[in-house]
Amino acid sequence: DSGVTQTPKHLITATGQRVTLRCSPRSGDLSVYWYQQSLDQGLQFLIQYYNGEERAKGNILERFSAQQFPDLHSELNLSSLELGDSALYFCASSLSAGGDEQYFGPGTRLTVT
Amino acid sequence: ILNVEQSPQSLHVQEGDSTNFTCSFPSSNFYALHWYRWETAKSPEALFVMTLNGDEKKKGRISATLNTKEGYSYLYIKGSQPEDSATYLCASPRGSTLGRLYFGRGTQLTVWP
Numbered sequence: 482d483s484g485v486t487q488t489p490k491h492l493i494t495a496t497g498q499r500v501t502l503r504c505s506p507r508s509g510d511l512s513v514y515w516y517q518q519s520l521d522q523g524l525q526f527l528i529q530y531y532n533g534e535e536r537a538k539g540n541i542l543e544r545f546s547a548q549q550f551p552d553l554h555s556e557l558n559l560s561s562l563e564l565g566d567s568a569l570y571f572c573a574s575s576l577s578a579g580g581d582e583q584y585f586g587p588g589t590r591l592t593v594t
Numbered sequence: 595i596l597n598v599e600q601s602p603q604s605l606h607v608q609e610g611d612s613t614n615f616t617c618s619f620p621s622s623n624f625y626a627l628h629w630y631r632w633e634t635a636k637s638p639e640a641l642f643v644m645t646l647n648g649d650e651k652k653k654g655r656i657s658a659t660l661n662t663k664e665g666y667s668y669l670y671i672k673g674s675q676p677e678d679s680a681t682y683l684c685a686s687p688r689g690s691t692l693g694r695l696y697f698g699r700g701t702q703l704t705v706w707p
Contacts, residue, residue, distance in 0.1 A: 483637065512693055524638070524683065524697040537694040571637060579693030580626055582640035 484508065485586035487572050493592045499560040502589045506553055506574030512536065513555040514575070514583055515547055519568035530555055531578045562593045598686050600698035607674050608706055614670045615701040617684030621665030625692055629658055629669055630683040632700070638683060641669075674705040 484507035494500055506513050515527040526539035530549035541547075544562075549555045559566060569590050573583040599618045607613050619627060626645045630638040642651040647662040655672045671678055681702045685695040 483639070514693060514695075523699045524685075526694055526696065529691075529693045531693070537691040539694060573638075575693070579687065579691060580643070580645075582628070582643055583693075583695070584640065585637040587637050 483584040483586065485572060485574050485584050487570075487586035487589050489589060490587065491590045491592075493594060494562060495594055496562055496564060498562050498593075499558065500562065500591065502557040502559070502570055502572075502591075504555045504557070504572030504574075504586060506555070506572075507584050510574035510576050510584070511553065512575045512578060512583075513549055513553070514573040515541075515555070515557050516571040516573065516585075517568045518571065518588075519565075524571070527557070529579070536578055559591070564593050567591055567593045598684060598696050598698040600682075600684060600701050602701060603699065604702040604704070606704045606706065609674060609676060611674050611705075612670065612672045613674055613703065614668050615682065615703075617667045617669070617698055619665050619667070619684070619686040620688070621662060623689065624662045624665070625687050625690060627660055627662075627667050628685045628695060629667070630685065630697075631680045632683055633680045641682075669701075671703070674703070676705045676707050679703055679705050 486505045511532045514529045517525045527541040529537040547557045569588045572586045629641040632638040644660040649660045681700040683700045685697040
């Protein structure tokens with residue numbers, strides 16, 4: 482158990498809908514990272530927040546947004562969902578702003594039908 | 595090398611065999627190289643973060659070396675056990691934003707009893 486929690490574990494929704502994925506980092510960690518793992522792609526970095534501020538951005542679609550709250554939990558919002566958004570979404574956390582080990586949560590499996 | 599690449603894609607060995615695989619990464623503007631182990635139905639687990647040329651790290655039967663000048667890292671597993679079966683991922687930041695990791699596609703190791 483990494484200490485990172487993600488909810489929900491599974492999510493099935495229809496195209497065009499909007500969903501919110503939630504992540505709680507390990508106690509004491511200030512950075513939260515979001516990754517997408519789809520069948521035909523490796524683990525893709527989406528976005529990082531550090532102590533409430535956006536720190537780094539990857540290939541995150543405009544339909545996706547994220548935020549980190551004062552209690553350091555984070556939410557990833559996915560809107561206007563398409564079939565191709567079906568994937569495993571991981572959250573990870575680390576102590577610093579980058580360069581240290583990242584601890585991954587169990588993931589949220591999103592299926593868009 | 596423009597991206598993080600791993601070889602071989604998969605590897606099957608017998609219990610007790612020692613094995614190694616390679617991660618290649620862009621050698622210019624190198625900052626760090628991460629190794630992760632990802633068991634089926636679980637989430638990636640950090641093994642090592644390496645930053646110095648010539649660095650060697652060890653955790654039990656698993657060790658890793660780093661050559662930043664030529665842009666490669668080797669991961670070694672001595673006396674493989676069935677519980678070592680997993681996908682081994684390496685990742686490196688591109689640029690100085692150290693948390694923005696770019697992952698290779700992984701080496702899938704299967705150890706047969």
